[in-house]
Every structure is written in C-alpha cells, then in structure tokens.
Amino acid sequence: MSELIVRTRDNKPNIIGITEVKPKANRYKPSTAEYSIPEVGNYKMFEKNIKSDEGRGLLMYVDSNLEATEITMKTEFQENIFIKVKLNQNDKLLVGLIYRTPSNSSKEYNDKLVNLMSEATDMGYSHILIMGDFNYPEINWETWNTKGDRPNST
Incomplete structure (x- = not known):
C-alpha cells in the first residue's frame, strides 16, 4: 500500500x-477501511x-471531484467493476476494471468475458476505458486474438 500512496x-x-x-491464501480478511488511501487526497x-x-x-x-457512479452490467462475469463518469454536458466515460482468472479457460467463461466487453461497447458512451488483468499472453489488440494454447487464441 505504501508504493500506491507514493505513486x-x-x-x-x-x-x-x-x-x-486479496492474497491467494485468503485466510486474512481485511476490512474495507484498510483499503482507503486518505493520505493522498x-x-x-x-x-x-x-x-x-x-x-x-x-x-x-476515483477522484472525488469527478461525478462517478457504479453501474451494474447485465452480463454475469465474476470479477468486474464498471462506473460511469460525467465529463461534461454531452460526454460520458465508461470505466471498466476486469480480472480474468487464469485458472478458468473454459469456452463458457471466455464467452462471458467477450459478452461483457461487447455490452460495454454497445452502451452508447462517448468514451470507454477498460483496464485490468486479462491473463492472456501476447494480446493482438487489432484482431482481439492471443498467441498460445488458450481458447479463442490464434
């Protein structure tokens, strides 16, 4: 947490x-308050x-000066957060944070991720930012493919 505060x-x-x-060995359950960062603003x-x-x-x-609201996506995917941020009168930003576990590479799980991304891009936001850990090696962002032995890869 100290590196996050400095950065x-x-x-x-x-x-x-x-x-x-959370650590993989999830014996310790920190409270939400332990994740706050009041030291930086x-x-x-x-x-x-x-x-x-x-x-x-x-x-x-999200910087508290921004008007941000969490939204619920229709696609069920275990680990995601989506928020909308009002930029000005006409522009809205959709921000998504996604974690795709490498321990589940089933077609059904990967299809849910694709559906989640499609849902996000079809929502009509003027700007979209999707970030996270997708656990796909060597992503080709132009073709939306990866190299390797995982489903949906080239």
Missing part, C-alpha cells in the same frame, strides 16, 4: 484500478469481492 502522490491520477487485491472507492470469499478482489479509486 498516487507523485502522479495524481484521476482513476486507479487494482486487481488481485479524496478518492471515492468502489470494490468487488473484498468482503466475500469469492474471487481475488478488485478496487477502483
């Missing part, structure tokens, strides 16, 4: 996304799977 003080980002917040925190035994946990911090 946030130095760079002053408007949005921070963190995947795999005012950030609104959005979280997923922090308090539960499910998943590895996601955190998204």
Whole structure:
C-alpha cells in the first residue's frame, strides 16, 4: 500500500484500478477501511469481492471531484467493476476494471468475458476505458486474438 500512496502522490491520477487485491491464501480478511488511501487526497472507492470469499478482489479509486457512479452490467462475469463518469454536458466515460482468472479457460467463461466487453461497447458512451488483468499472453489488440494454447487464441 505504501508504493500506491507514493505513486498516487507523485502522479495524481484521476482513476486507479487494482486487481488481485486479496492474497491467494485468503485466510486474512481485511476490512474495507484498510483499503482507503486518505493520505493522498479524496478518492471515492468502489470494490468487488473484498468482503466475500469469492474471487481475488478488485478496487477502483476515483477522484472525488469527478461525478462517478457504479453501474451494474447485465452480463454475469465474476470479477468486474464498471462506473460511469460525467465529463461534461454531452460526454460520458465508461470505466471498466476486469480480472480474468487464469485458472478458468473454459469456452463458457471466455464467452462471458467477450459478452461483457461487447455490452460495454454497445452502451452508447462517448468514451470507454477498460483496464485490468486479462491473463492472456501476447494480446493482438487489432484482431482481439492471443498467441498460445488458450481458447479463442490464434
């Protein structure tokens, strides 16, 4: 957490996304308050799977000066957070944070991820930012393919 605080003080980002917040050996269950970063300014925190035994946990911090609201996606995918940020009267930013576990490479799981991304791009936002840990090696962003032995790869 100390490195996050230093980098946030130095760079002053408007949005921070963190995947795999909880350790793999999930015996210790930190409280939500332990993930706050008041030392670096005012950030609104959005979280997923922090308090539960499910998943590895996601955190998204958004500068409190931005008008940000969490939205629920229709596509069921275990670890994702999506927020909308009002930029001005006509422009809205959709920000997504996604963690795709490497331990599940089934076609059904990968199809859910593709459906989630499609849903995000079809929502009519003027700007979209999707970030996270997709655990796909050597992504080709032009063709949306990867090299390797995983489903949907080339």
